[in-house]
Amino acid sequence: MGRTRRRSRRRTLDARRARTAYLMLLPAIAFFVLFTYLPIGNLLTTSAHSGPRADEFTGLGNYTRAFTDPAVRHAFGITVLFAVATTVGALVLGLALALLLNRPLRGRVVFRALLLVPYLTSVAIVGLLWRNILDPELGVLNRLLAALDLPTQQWLITHPLATIIGVMLWQHTGYAMVLFLAGLQGIPEVYHEAATVDGAGPARRFRHVTLPLLAPTTLFVSIISVITGLQAFGQAYIITDGGPAAATDLYVFHVFNVAFEARDFGYSSALSFLLVVVILAFTVVQLRYGRRGEVRY
Amino acid sequence: MTRIGRVLAYVTLLAASAVTVLPLLYMVSLSLQTEAESLAGEPVLVPETPMWGNFVELFERAPFANFIVNSLVVTCGITLSHLLFDPLVGYVFAKFRFPFRDTLFVAVIATMAIPFFVKMIPLYVMMSNLGWLDTYQGLITPFLMDAFGIFLMRQFIQPIPDELIDAARVDGCSELGIYWRVVLPQVKPALAVLGVFTFVFQWNEFLWPLVATSTEGMRTIPVGLTLFSQEYFTIWNLTAAGAVLLFLPTALIFLASQRFFVRGITLTGMK
Amino acid sequence: MAYHLTRRDLLRIAGTATLATAAAPLATACGSGAPKSDTDGDAFTVYWNAGHGYQAYEKVIDEFEREHGVTVNFQKYQWPDLRTRLLADLASGTVPDVVETQGAWVQEFAVSGDALSLAKYVAADGAEMGFPDDWLPATVSRNSHEGEVYGLQLHYTCSLLLYNRTMLDAAGISPPSTWDDLLAAAKELTTGEVYGIALNQDSSYAWPWLVQNGVRFYDPDTRAVLAPREAAEEALRFQADLAHRHRVSPVPVPSTDYAGPQKLLSAGRAAMIITGPWDLKPIADTSPDLELGIAPVLRQKEQATISAGASMMVPAKASRPDLSWDFLRRITTLDVERAATREAGMLMPRKSWAEQPEVQDDEHIRAFADGLPHARDFLEEIGPTGRSGEIADNLFKTLYQSIVVANTPVSEAFAVFDEAAGRALAG
Numbered sequence: 001m002g003r004t005r006r007r008s009r010r011r012t013l014d015a016r017r018a019r020t021a022y023l024m025l026l027p028a029i030a031f032f033v034l035f036t037y038l039p040i041g042n043l044l045t046t047s048a049h050s051g052p053r054a055d056e057f058t059g060l061g062n063y064t065r066a067f068t069d070p071a072v073r074h075a076f077g078i079t080v081l082f083a084v085a086t087t088v089g090a091l092v093l094g095l096a097l098a099l100l101l102n103r104p105l106r107g108r109v110v111f112r113a114l115l116l117v118p119y120l121t122s123v124a125i126v127g128l129l130w131r132n133i134l135d136p137e138l139g140v141l142n143r144l145l146a147a148l149d150l151p152t153q154q155w156l157i158t159h160p161l162a163t164i165i166g167v168m169l170w171q172h173t174g175y176a177m178v179l180f181l182a183g184l185q186g187i188p189e190v191y192h193e194a195a196t197v198d199g200a201g202p203a204r205r206f207r208h209v210t211l212p213l214l215a216p217t218t219l220f221v222s223i224i225s226v227i228t229g230l231q232a233f234g235q236a237y238i239i240t241d242g243g244p245a246a247a248t249d250l251y252v253f254h255v256f257n258v259a260f261e262a263r264d265f266g267y268s269s270a271l272s273f274l275l276v277v278v279i280l281a282f283t284v285v286q287l288r289y290g291r292r293g294e295v296r297y
Numbered sequence: 298m299t300r301i302g303r304v305l306a307y308v309t310l311l312a313a314s315a316v317t318v319l320p321l322l323y324m325v326s327l328s329l330q331t332e333a334e335s336l337a338g339e340p341v342l343v344p345e346t347p348m349w350g351n352f353v354e355l356f357e358r359a360p361f362a363n364f365i366v367n368s369l370v371v372t373c374g375i376t377l378s379h380l381l382f383d384p385l386v387g388y389v390f391a392k393f394r395f396p397f398r399d400t401l402f403v404a405v406i407a408t409m410a411i412p413f414f415v416k417m418i419p420l421y422v423m424m425s426n427l428g429w430l431d432t433y434q435g436l437i438t439p440f441l442m443d444a445f446g447i448f449l450m451r452q453f454i455q456p457i458p459d460e461l462i463d464a465a466r467v468d469g470c471s472e473l474g475i476y477w478r479v480v481l482p483q484v485k486p487a488l489a490v491l492g493v494f495t496f497v498f499q500w501n502e503f504l505w506p507l508v509a510t511s512t513e514g515m516r517t518i519p520v521g522l523t524l525f526s527q528e529y530f531t532i533w534n535l536t537a538a539g540a541v542l543l544f545l546p547t548a549l550i551f552l553a554s555q556r557f558f559v560r561g562i563t564l565t566g567m568k
Numbered sequence: 569m570a571y572h573l574t575r576r577d578l579l580r581i582a583g584t585a586t587l588a589t590a591a592a593p594l595a596t597a598c599g600s601g602a603p604k605s606d607t608d609g610d611a612f613t614v615y616w617n618a619g620h621g622y623q624a625y626e627k628v629i630d631e632f633e634r635e636h637g638v639t640v641n642f643q644k645y646q647w648p649d650l651r652t653r654l655l656a657d658l659a660s661g662t663v664p665d666v667v668e669t670q671g672a673w674v675q676e677f678a679v680s681g682d683a684l685s686l687a688k689y690v691a692a693d694g695a696e697m698g699f700p701d702d703w704l705p706a707t708v709s710r711n712s713h714e715g716e717v718y719g720l721q722l723h724y725t726c727s728l729l730l731y732n733r734t735m736l737d738a739a740g741i742s743p744p745s746t747w748d749d750l751l752a753a754a755k756e757l758t759t760g761e762v763y764g765i766a767l768n769q770d771s772s773y774a775w776p777w778l779v780q781n782g783v784r785f786y787d788p789d790t791r792a793v794l795a796p797r798e799a800a801e802e803a804l805r806f807q808a809d810l811a812h813r814h815r816v817s818p819v820p821v822p823s824t825d826y827a828g829p830q831k832l833l834s835a836g837r838a839a840m841i842i843t844g845p846w847d848l849k850p851i852a853d854t855s856p857d858l859e860l861g862i863a864p865v866l867r868q869k870e871q872a873t874i875s876a877g878a879s880m881m882v883p884a885k886a887s888r889p890d891l892s893w894d895f896l897r898r899i900t901t902l903d904v905e906r907a908a909t910r911e912a913g914m915l916m917p918r919k920s921w922a923e924q925p926e927v928q929d930d931e932h933i934r935a936f937a938d939g940l941p942h943a944r945d946f947l948e949e950i951g952p953t954g955r956s957g958e959i960a961d962n963l964f965k966t967l968y969q970s971i972v973v974a975n976t977p978v979s980e981a982f983a984v985f986d987e988a989a990g991r992a993l994a995g
Binding site: 332333336337338339417418421422425426430504508513523524526527528529530531 | 611618647653656662825826827832834835836844846847850853
Binding site for chain 2: 031039117137138
């Protein structure tokens with residue numbers, strides 16, 4: 001009898017805690033329903049229409065059009081490339097810098113601040129600034145290179161996609177670095193000490209202790225970075241205007257132009273929805289794969 | 298660390314810092330140039346005489362004081378709201394067990410997948426129906442919380458030992474009391490991170506303030522800056538001066554929170 | 569003019585700060601108590617280009633406000649931002665009273681039913697204000713759709729060849745009048761430091777060449793795009809050759825900025841550029857010593873160039889169309905046009921404007937005024953398809969950059985363009 005009462009008390013306790021949880025979630029649920037899921041519903045409805053006022057019903061027409069549109073395929077391809085390159089770059093550079101700053105170096109607080117500074121500026125300003133720096137004829141970089149008798153560059157013409165990947169990394173690496181630093185400093189020193197006692201050198205300690213313990217951070221950084229990369233817009237909008245010849249026509253920039261330049265909100269809604277599906281798929285795969293890689297000590 | 302390793306580390310860090318900082322110094326240089334210098338066909342590295350008057354001109358040619366106030370109100374409003382809601386929601390997902398928890402969490406995380414402009418027109422219509430266009434609440438409400446902040450806070454709150462929370466519960470603390478007195482103090486550094494990143498992100502937001510304001514006096518700084526362009530060219534020195542002003546608050550906020558960042562890094566890891 | 573925060577602003581800030589923090593979830597649920605600053609009062613909203621906020625217009629606005637007892641909310645945007653904002657407005661149904669437009673927007677919005685037909689106002693007031701007789705014919709047709717007027721031209725400009733007179737004189741070259749002249753001159757003028765000519769990265773700058781070669785963007789009868797095709801290919805090839813084969817022009821860098829060639833001309837690093845009157849002021853400001861020459865309209869198959877400029881339209885759902893029309897009328901009088909020319913060197917659509925001393929006494933403005941009769945609107949025929957946004961802004965841009973920037977073979981670039989343009993026109 002005592003056991004039953006305890007169990008039922010436990011059950012009411014659980015129910016009460018669940019109620020508390022829902023109560024605390026209520027504002028969030030209301031918020032996301034109102035400001036995300038309602039607009040998404042609207043998006044789906046719009047995606048079944050065409051015309052400048054999106055008032056002619058076409059069913060799945062916009063979706064079939066999307067799958068056969070070479071410009072969309074091209075934009076999607078370079079955007080995946082962009083997202084993967086910026087993610088790998090941010091992971092490698094961010095981790096490398098974090099490892100450096102995790103050492104007892106004098107002035108590391110200053111370095112950390114300086115490396116994060118680009119992240120504090122707006123994409124629009126960063127874009128205008130780099131356009132002003134990189135322009136082959138009018139930019140300040142070629143002027144400096146010429147003054148030093150070095151060959152000048154035409155990257156915005158010769159390697160446009162690589163250039164905006166570089167600008168993205170310039171802005172976002174510091175952010176990855178800060179998160180990695182947080183992860184690194186959360187690893188208790190004892191693990192390294194234990195590994196050292198076991199005779200592991202720095203390289204092995206990094207591979208077998210640091211990396212596995214950093215896995216949650218790596219997962220977080222790569223998910224955020226892939227999402228940011230797939231949604232990148234400002235770099236194309238402000239630096240290259242998607243050019244030359246659509247070489248930097250990033251997906252969201254392309255969709256934005258479908259919506260606001262071509263005024264085809266039906267088509268742009270379908271394209272947006274497809275992107276949401278792709279991003280979700282990427283995220284789920286990363287979560288699955290990332291969880292498998294996690295090691296608990 | 299060996300001597301050579303130390304030297305290499307410093308060289309790398311110095312080089313990396315130069316890459317991040319020099320372009321921004323060039324922006325400062327642009328902001329101090331005359332219009333002729335900033336528009337010249339030969340780029341000017343250092344202005345002949347620094348034109349501090351550019352910063353005054355910003356305020357003469359546009360209601361820049363309004364822009365600053367609007368940006369501050371909107372960004373601070375949103376940041377405070379994030380600090381209020383994101384940890385609370387993150388805490389619920391991290392420490393409560395209840396039906397549909399994982400489904401709800403995925404539903405929240407999924408919102409990260411949606412680029413903002415996709416929601417822009419429906420939101421605009423909604424705000425227009427509410428009569429909230431051109432108001433602070435219209436600028437703030439679509440950003441009251443977000444999945445990124447919730448995800449971040451959940452990751453930080455998860456490692457807090459359950460025993461700590463249960464002990465408080467046994468002591469008769471209310472659920473909100475536990476959150477306020479037990480959980481939040483444990484993640485103060487993470488809150489600093491959340492606050493700074495939210496501030497920076499919202500401070501630089503462009504698209505929503507562009508469409509959701511209808512009078513010049515309600516514009517935020519990033520939208521206001523577009524006034525310093527002619528039809529066919531950008532007035533570089535003034536735009537750069539505005540960009541410098543735009544950058545200062547984020548830099549100040551970051552510097553002010555540096556202390557917390559350090560502690561954040563030493564006290565709390567990411568799970 | 570300096571701006572100050574009013575007490576109302578401060579109250580609003582205080583109110584919102586409270587709202588944002590404490591009552592945030594509440595705020596999403598109740599909308600009735602909120603101030604409706606967007607719709608209340610007598611604000612008369614005008615969307616304008618950020619570069620066109622002339623004093624001459626401010627003066628008209630002051631009079632308009634006094635006359636009608638309204639406050640004009642004069643909102644200035646960059647073109648792309650203005651369009652984004654306008655499309656959001658059209659979706660919500662809350663529209664401004666007057667919109668300044670560029671390109672083929674008037675026709676586009678007339679086709680979609682979002683622009684108000686001005687026919688009845690023109691019938692009533694046209695004779696008195698000299699419309700359409702005093703307007704250059706092209707400025708009337710480019711703002712009409714199926715015989716009805718939907719917009720009034722505000723500014724009307726054209727593109728011409730600007731050159732550094734000192735450089736041409738030193739080389740003993742007279743201003744070119746044909747493509748052959750131009751190529752020869754450019755070769756002569758190109759040195760280690762100076763480009764003979766600087767092409768613009770913006771694809772609309774390709775159009776003077778295309779119209780000189782007799783190309784139409786769209787032929788409504790045959791439904792052909794960029795026809796005749798050989799002429800279109802030749803014109804684009806010629807520009808690509810200037811940059812890649814003859815190396816007398818820098819390869820243009822894609823961006824959203826149009827000012828590159830002007831800066832090179834100002835700095836003495838380019839001898840010739842093709843541009844409109846909007847570059848006159850920056851040139852005068854940044855290089856007051858430059859001796860600027862303006863060549864008459866070039867001739868290849870035809871002596872022609874392209875027009876540019878801004879119009880104004882009234883959204884179909886505007887709540888006070890009579891007031892909107894009155895605004896349009898007031899801002900297009902000859903006196904206002906002259907004042908804007910004096911102030912900003914802008915060119916205007918009235919025929920009588922070209923006779924005025926502001927035009928005749930200024931060598932540069934007169935040169936452009938003389939070019940206007942040769943100017944055509946290259947979007948005029950593609951506008952009524954309702955697809956000019958996609959074809960002219962997106963697809964043609966890609967075509968131009970493929971050929972002139974990336975030096976892609978013409979046939980290859982056109983194959984991509986044709987496929988996409990075909991879809992756009994069919995869909």
